[in-house]
Amino acid sequence: MAVGVVPAEINGWPPNCACDAETEFSSRPMYTPPSPANSLNCQSSISRPLFWDVIPLCDLYSIVHVVLLPSSLRLLSNPISLRSRNGAPGVDGRQSQSQPQTQSRFIDALANLGLGPSTWAHAGVAVYTAILPTTDGYVARSDFLRQRLQDFPFSISKIQECASPLRKYVSCRVLPASINSEDGLANVVEQAAGVIQWGDLEASVSILDLQQYLLCLTQELHDRLNNAPWTTPHYIARKRVALIRGRPNLTAGGPIYRAARSLGFDLVIIDDEGHWLQADTDENRMHREAFLATDMTEDSGVVDRIIASITRYSLPIHGIFTVSDNFFVTCARVAEALGLPTNPVSAFQTSxxxxxxxxxxxxxxxxxxxxxxxxxxxxxxxxxxxxxxxxxxxxxxxxxxxxxxxxxxxxxxxxxxxxxxxxxxxxxxxxxVIEPFFDGPEIDANFVLLDGDVLFFEVADEPPCNADRHDASVQDTFSPEALTLPSALPDAEQEVVRNTLRDLLVRAGFRTGVFHVEARVIRSNSEYREIEGTVDLVRKNDARETTAECKLIEINARPPGYRVSVPSRHTYGVDYFAVHMLAAVGDYERLKLAARPFDHMAEDRTAGAQYWSRLVYVPAPKAGVVRWSASGGLSPCEWLKRRRPDLADKIVLAVDYCVPGDRVELFTDGARTYVAHVLVCSRVSRRDAIERGEEVLKAFDIEVEVV
CATH class of the missing domain: 3.30.1490 (Dna Ligase; domain 1)
Incomplete structure (x- = not known):
């Protein structure tokens, strides 16, 4: 196995990592085990000794790990002090006599990508991984590697993606024997689709830690890339897509604009005069190609006005979409009139x-x-x-x-x-509408469909809200309080959910796209119960063989809202906004690629989920005006992380909705008013994720002045 480097006491190491130097990957075969360590001594031209290894990660990728030791170590030419940890040999830096620092082509190749430290004489250990797709193809998404490596359990210093969207990538088949010089390593860096610079490691390390680090690093990369092609064999034409209603702010719209850029789409916004994206500024041009000011009054003429704006535009538009519920039918009518891909108008009218x-x-x-x-x-x-x-x-x-x-x-x-x-x-x-109340666990079910077939499906659990109580009054609300992924429902019940809701979507007339469906499971063998202070969905004490049923609450023919889409994107690696746009232009090949979840496997966790996650909604504590004076000008989310570093390590994403001077109410349009959302994760257990989420909610502090 290749030699990599890791600190003797690594901070943040995944406590449940299944890898170790003895078992390697025996529990789940991944790929051909790597060859023994190969080492290069390039001291004549490179200022730091290194180790490297070529690994056939899977059918889709090969990777090359390169580990650069501190320049104070002189491998093969100067003595190296070895020490042991638990009996294992190690390396220990010893300051050598001053030697000339000669730049190398390998170092230049890294520097040309913006990688590497400011000085190559620093005492840390640098670790790099080059990602090499094994087949030629056109780049499906420019930020593919960042998407697949989000929340990686090892520290990442930088990610450089070298492949532009829509461009053709020519594969680089690397054999260990082909890298026999510094130039060979430089060629790998220059031909890679992406290069990762991991967080610098300490010089003092045991060989056992070193080996275990690369083993676990490699398996984690495998689980993220094994089923996800970066390229497609077919040419991808550049297309233009129009968004009806440009979102109220950058927080809500950011995931859409970023996905459009990474997919190589030119984005056109259609919205009312005076929208914040209308001004022709440098910042706005980063998010959209053009803004078509249109009267969006929801009357009988809105379809014709949108069509007129599109036809007046000088460039062709290949697809149209919206994430605004009240414009679904309008959007479908416009698409039908222009001959653009869409589900039937009647399906949206039903939803x-x-x-x-x-x-x-x-x-x-x-x-x-x-x-x-x-x-x-x-x-x-x-x-x-x-x-x-x-x-x-x-x-x-x-x-x-x-x-x-x-x-x-x-x-x-x-x-x-x-x-x-x-x-x-x-x-x-x-x-x-007056309808039955279905008593049972409430869920969010998200689907990616292609011509009626399920490409991806997930279930998230919504814990009981105020209106779920048996003594709830008509004034209590169904405003959600949290969301937990993956679901704790038994596999058989999740299969009932999948089949029932998919059939209802198809019966309504939907065939292709992203669908966010809310439902309840009646006669479930699970119930919400408090165990040692934590309320979670657990198996009933008197569970018996029953026929669970899934009862529809509502169909949302769109991705989950920007807030609810966050845990899915981070937990499973599926970007629903990208899928939504690809469906809108009829790019079904890339849609299939975008619907690939991670390939993680863990006990008690849905296949594909990299961890358990808990999305916490933070309600306004009272009505009044928001102030930040007590936090010294920090936003409530940043203030929370500053006060509670123990929780900050578990927080994946935290978003504030308010700034000083904003007025908040306890309720908005009959639903709870939220001031923030926070996503926490755990690789330990679902219960651990829920407990951390509850701690976040208790520790969150926002100053609201009653005026």
Whole structure:
């Protein structure tokens, strides 16, 4: 095995890493074991000795690890002090006499990519890995390596991706015998699709640690790249895609704009006059090619106005999409009129109308649609009949149009029904749908479909909210409090969810794209219960053979919102916004590539998940005006990480929604007002992720002044 370097006491080493020097990868065969260590002594031209190894990572990639020792070590020419850790030999730097620092072609190759330390005489150990796809092809995504290496459990100093989007990459087949000089290593760096510079390591290290480090590093790379081609064999034409509604700010829109750039799309924004992306500034040009100011008033003429803006634009547009719920139908109509890829208009009409979508899985008398309290009273006064609506409490009342749990009520008695209907009909001027309350674990299920086939599917668990309580009143909300991935539902129940919801999507008319579906599982063998202070979804004490059913709550024909898409992208490596755009232009080959999750395997964890994650929603503590004075000007998220470094290590991403001077309310449109979201992860256990998430929520401090 190649020799790499690691500190004797490495900080942050994954505690559950399955690799060790004795077993290597015997638990799950990955690839042909690497050849014995190869070493080069380039002291005549290179200022630091090195070790290297060529590894056939999988069918798709080969990798080359290169380890540069401190310049104070003179391998093969000067004595090296060896010491042991647990009996293993090691290397220990000893300051040698001053020697000339001669630049080398290998060092130049790294420096040309912006890699390497400012001085090559520093005492640390530098580790590099070159990534080499094994076949020629066109680059599917320019930031592919960054996407696949996100939250890597080893420290990364820099990632340099050398392949431009849409350009052809010519593979470099590297054999150990072909690297017999410094020039050979330089050629590898220059021909690699990407090069990783890992965090510098200490000079004092045992050989056993060194070997174990590279073993685990290699397996982690394998699990991220094994099933994910960087290139496609077919030519990729540059295309232009239009986004209807450009998102309210950079926080919400950033994942879309970044995905468009990495895919090689030219992005055109269609939105109202005065939108923040309209100004022709350098910063805005980074996010979009053009802005088409259009009257977006939601009336009968909006489709024609959008079409007119597109046809007036001087360059062709190959696809159109939106992530704004109230423009799904409009977007589909525009796409149909222009002959662009889309699902049927009728499918979107079903998904945005919660009454119509409820009827996909309904029984006579279960569900009703009313436009007012008077209409409700008239409906309840009708004489009994086999199919007459008769509510069986508790029921759910919600607007037929709406999102984010706005004005959704659980009604447990007839006296509160009119109150809930009045609240629902006041939102968006829509009617109210009255439907059964399904008692069971609530889930978010995300699908990537291609012509009706499931390319990727995942389930996330939503813990009970206020309205789930048995004593909940009509004023309690269904505002989510957290999200946990992967799901703790039994595999058989997740399969029921997959099959049921996929069939409902296809029945509604959807064939291709990303779909975020909310549902509940009734008669599940799992329930939420507190165990040693932690509430989680666990197997029932009296669990028995039952036939679980999945009951639809609503269909969102889009990626999860930017907040909810974060845990999926980080946990599984699937970027739903990229998939959404690829579907919009009909690029189904790259869509397949974008839907590939990681290849991690772990006990009690869904295949493909690199860890357990917990998304925490931070609600406004009270109504008032946000201040940052107590934190010395730091945002609440940064202030949290500064005060709690023990939690900062577990935080993947933390996003503040407010700045000083913003006014926040306890509720917005009938749902809880949030001031931030925080994603935490754990490679130890699901319970550990939940506990860290709860600690984050308790420690989060935002100053709200009542005025």
């Amino acid at each position: 945005v109308d919660k009454h119509r979508s409820r009827l996909l899985q309904d029984a006579p008398g279960q569900t009703a649609r009313v436009s007012s309290v008077d209409e409700l009273n008239a409906l309840l006064a009708l004489p009994p009949s086999p199919n007459a609506f008769r509510p069986v409490y508790p029921v759910i009342v919600k607007p037929t149009r709406g999102w984010s749990s706005e004005c959704v009520s659980k009604v447990s008695n007839p006296e509160d029904l009119a109150t809930a209907v009045s609240k629902a009909t006041a939102r968006h001027g829509s009617a109210a």
